Amino acid sequence: xxxxxxxxxxxxxxxxxxxxxxxxxxxxxxxxxxxxxxxxxxxxxxxxxxxxxxxxxxxxxxxxx
Amino acid sequence: xxxxxxxxxxxxxxxxxxxxxxxxxxxxxxxxxxxxxxxxxxxxxxxxxxxxxxxxxxxxxxxxxxxxxxxxxxxxxxxxxxxxxxxxxxxxxxxxxxxxxxxxxxxxxxxxxxxxxxxxxxxxxxxxxxxxxxxxxxxxxxxxxxxxxxxxxxxxxxxxxxxxxxxxxxxxxxxxxx
Numbered sequence: 001x002x003x004x005x006x007x008x009x010x011x012x013x014x015x016x017x018x019x020x021x022x023x024x025x026x027x028x029x030x031x032x033x034x035x036x037x038x039x040x041x042x043x044x045x046x047x048x049x050x051x052x053x054x055x056x057x058x059x060x061x062x063x064x065x
Numbered sequence: 066x067x068x069x070x071x072x073x074x075x076x077x078x079x080x081x082x083x084x085x086x087x088x089x090x091x092x093x094x095x096x097x098x099x100x101x102x103x104x105x106x107x108x109x110x111x112x113x114x115x116x117x118x119x120x121x122x123x124x125x126x127x128x129x130x131x132x133x134x135x136x137x138x139x140x141x142x143x144x145x146x147x148x149x150x151x152x153x154x155x156x157x158x159x160x161x162x163x164x165x166x167x168x169x170x171x172x173x174x175x176x177x178x179x180x181x182x183x184x185x186x187x188x189x190x191x192x193x194x195x196x197x198x199x200x201x202x203x204x205x206x207x208x209x210x211x212x213x214x215x216x217x218x219x220x221x222x223x224x225x226x227x228x229x230x231x232x233x234x235x236x237x238x239x240x241x242x243x
Contacts, residue, residue: 017241026103029165032237039105 001037006060009053010035023052088183092176093169100169109166117157124149140207144215151215155222162226174231178224185220188213 010020010031017035021028024045033039034049041049046061053060090096102110128145131138138145161167168174195201195210202208 017238025170027106027165027168027170028238029234030103030105032241033105033165042104045104 001063003035003037003061006049006053007035009055009060013053015053020049020052024048088180092173092180094171094173094176097171101171102166102169106166106169109164110161113157113160113164113166116160117153120156121149121153124152139205140211141209143209144207144211147212148215151219155219158219158223159226162223162230167223167227174227178227181220181224181227185217185224188217188220192217 010017015023017031018028021031024031025048026045030039030041034041046057050057050060086098089098089100093100128138128149140148158167168177192201192210192213195208195213200208201210201214
């Protein structure tokens with residue numbers, strides 16, 4: 001399932017996938033895979049991404065009902 | 066085997082390791098010997114290692130079956146073993162390349178390209194010199210210098226795949242920006 005909330009939050013901060021990847025200490029392809037729903041990140045990486053984007057885990061990673 | 070030959074092999078291995086360490090430091094942006102990977106890359110590399118391992122297992126089984134059937138393999142035993150190892154390494158590298166886990170976070174892509182060209186070039190030159198002396202293929206059996214051709218082939222194959230993947234990645238970034 002695609003993570004459109006993450007993509008929107010990243011775009012909202014005017015960050016490219018590469019910018020977010022560098023800030024989070026992962027590869028651009030890993031961010032791309034998370035946004036596409038091809039990879040489930042660990043909780044540590046989720047928290048790291050949330051901190052960078054100024055969002056909560058619920059806002060970015062909790063699936064909508 | 067003479068003492069001089071053994072000493073030559075030992076010095077050769079030492080020089081090869083030293084060159085490898087120096088090149089690895091050039092390949093990594095932070096000049097560290099260790100390549101860093103993120104959590105997804107580590108998971109992918111684990112699967113890559115698995116496929117590489119199974120490749121070697123199936124290759125070894127095939128060699129056992131072929132030998133049991135009485136078919137002579139046209140390679141010296143060292144080459145039979147080395148070819149299996151290289152096959153496993155190629156499978157692992159290919160899987161990692163197409164799943165974004167070959168290049169580490171601190172890998173300098175251009176540095177790696179130079180590294181690959183140097184290694185492939187050295188092996189190709191070595192193979193060509195041996196070919197001139199007919200040392201690669203003797204009495205219907207591939208000799209140890211054939212290892213250089215296998216190494217060269219492996220690095221060329223990895224280089225081609227990395228180039229193709231970089232083109233695919235560029236297209237993906239352009240689509241992302243649109």
